[in-house]
Amino acid sequence: MVGMTTPTFAETLAAAHRGDDAAFTVLFRLGQPAVLRYLSVVSRDRAEDLAAETWLQVVRGLDTFSGAEPGAFRAWILSIARHRWLDDCRARGRRPRVSAYEPPDRPAEDDVAAAVDEIVTTESALDLIAQLPPDQAEVIALRFIADLDVASTAALVGKAPGAVRVLTHRGLRRLETILRAGSRADQV
Amino acid sequence: MDPLDGWTGDMTDHLDLDPLVGGLLMAATAPAEAPLPGERAALAAFRAVHPPVRKLRLLRPTANLKLMAAALGGGAVMVTGVAAAATGTLPLVGSGHSHHSQTPRIHPGTVQPTHGAHAHSPSQTTTGNGNHAKPADPTGTGQGQGSTISRLAHSPAPTDVPKGQTLCTAASQAKCHAHSQGTPGTPGHQGTPVKSNGSQATTHAHPKPTPHASAHASAGSSHSAGPVSG
Known part of the structure; x- marks a missing residue:
């Protein structure tokens, strides 16, 4: 030093x-x-x-x-x-986890403030990301949690940068869907 | 690609995040609280693989100076001692009592000079085969009786006279009766010391001459093979 x-x-x-x-x-x-x-x-x-x-x-x-x-x-x-x-x-003789998440039939209401307030811990946020399909969850984790750029993420997962961007976009859209669905369920 | 998921082909990294998703990602990337799990184990593994490098402890300047001064002092003492030894002028030992390196080698069985060969005082301790000799005379004229006897002992034996008898006679200044010992009818017998009148030197010689004549002469004491202390 x-x-x-x-x-x-x-x-x-x-x-x-x-x-x-x-x-x-x-x-x-x-x-x-x-x-x-x-x-x-x-x-x-x-x-x-x-x-x-x-x-x-x-x-x-x-x-x-x-x-x-x-x-x-x-x-x-x-x-x-x-x-x-x-x-x-x-x-362990098993394949990587496959998400059992199914997207909702229709978007949730726009009352998202309560849903955001509920995500107060890192663990709960990670739990929600882990509900994504494995490839999307991995890319989201690398891009936003590990703060890697597209090129580094693509090199890491062995995919083309374009594929990484697509996976990222899909993952984010799916997260949005999950959050809105959860918000609507809470309202009900 | 499924065109229904909203992908528009925009390949930029700029994403317009939904507020819900933005909040989610902010929570997922919140700063971690120390200590992080696994920190101790990782540090232990790091220490095991990368043992701490021990810095070489450099001597301080004062220590260097002390070390250099000690080395110089020791070197000076050694050089002075070697020079003094080489010139033969050692200050304390050499005064009046120096051993000459060219002192004739005297075998234990050879004759010790009775007079003048020993430079020691009677109080000094000598050995039975002591080969201390007076320092050589630089002129070569005053070798003394010891040198004469020594040369005689190392010279080839005469053909008609036994060498031991000759040495005995020379060492005792013609007072030796070795020529008469061992013969029938003479007083004394083989191996019996015969004291000569007026002299403390005691000599005895073998009746049969040997290449190394064993004529012992010791001034002021009876013959003894061991150390004689005065």
């Missing part, structure tokens, strides 16, 4: 490469929320275990990472998390 100025990401990463605990803690706090929330969306009950496995692999491979921006670091650890999740799915 140099003087009174906030260290840059590159300086923090270099310090972590030298074995600085504090620098690694900074990197952990930079990446762990996104990793944990992403895994909460794609793998509900195994999120913390998979996050722990992810960070074990991050620690082992930290010397190989040489990105200069926090976004690149987030993308890197999220790619590790995604592979952990897919390996876990294969090990």
Whole structure:
């Protein structure tokens, strides 16, 4: 840490490469929320275990990472998390979860304020996103929770950027539908 | 793509979020509260993989100076000692009692000079085969009787006279009776010391000459193979 100025990401990463605990803690706090929330969306009950496995692999491979921006670091650890999740799915002999959500027949009323007020916790918001189809939920999580751009998200999930945009749009529309349906149900 | 889901082909990243969805995403991305789950485990794993680098403790400048001064002092002492030893002028040891490196080597069985060969005072401790000799005379003229006997001992044995007898005679200043010992009818017998009158030197010689004549001469004491302390 140099003087009174906030260290840059590159300086923090270099310090972590030298074995600085504090620098690694900074990197952990930079990446762990996104990793944990992403895994909460794609793998509900195994999120913390998979996050722990992810960070074990991050620690082992930290010397190989040489990105200069926090976004690149987030993308890197999220790619590790995604592979952990897919390996876990294969090990447990099951396919990734398929959403049982069915869109409502008609849009809900525009009284959405109550519905928004009910979404007061991060966990409830993640629960709602997890109700989307897996590919849409994953893209929404990566784009808005992990704050990755389209290119990074496309590279991560192995899709074209256009496909990522389409999935993002559909996911957002479906979330809107869910929210309005919930709002209407509450009113009834 | 299903054209009914509202996708218009806009490939930009700018999304007009519905307020409901915007609120949802804001809640999903709310700042996490420390401590984050798994932080301790991750830090432990990090420490296991990246052990803390121990910084090399550099010596302080004062320590460096002290170390350098000690090294210089030690070096000066060593050089001075070597130089003094090389010139033979060691200040305390060399005064009046220096061992000459060219002192003739005397075998234990050879004759010890009776007079003048020992530079030690009677109070000094000598060994039975002590080969201390007076410092060599630079002129080469005053070698003394010890040197004479030494040369005689190292010279080839004469053909007609036994070497031991010759040495005994020379060492005792013609007072040795080795030539008469071991023969029938003579007083004394083999191995018996014979004291000469007026002299404390005791000599005994083998009746049969040997290549190394064992004529022992010791001034001021009886013959003894062990250390003699005065």
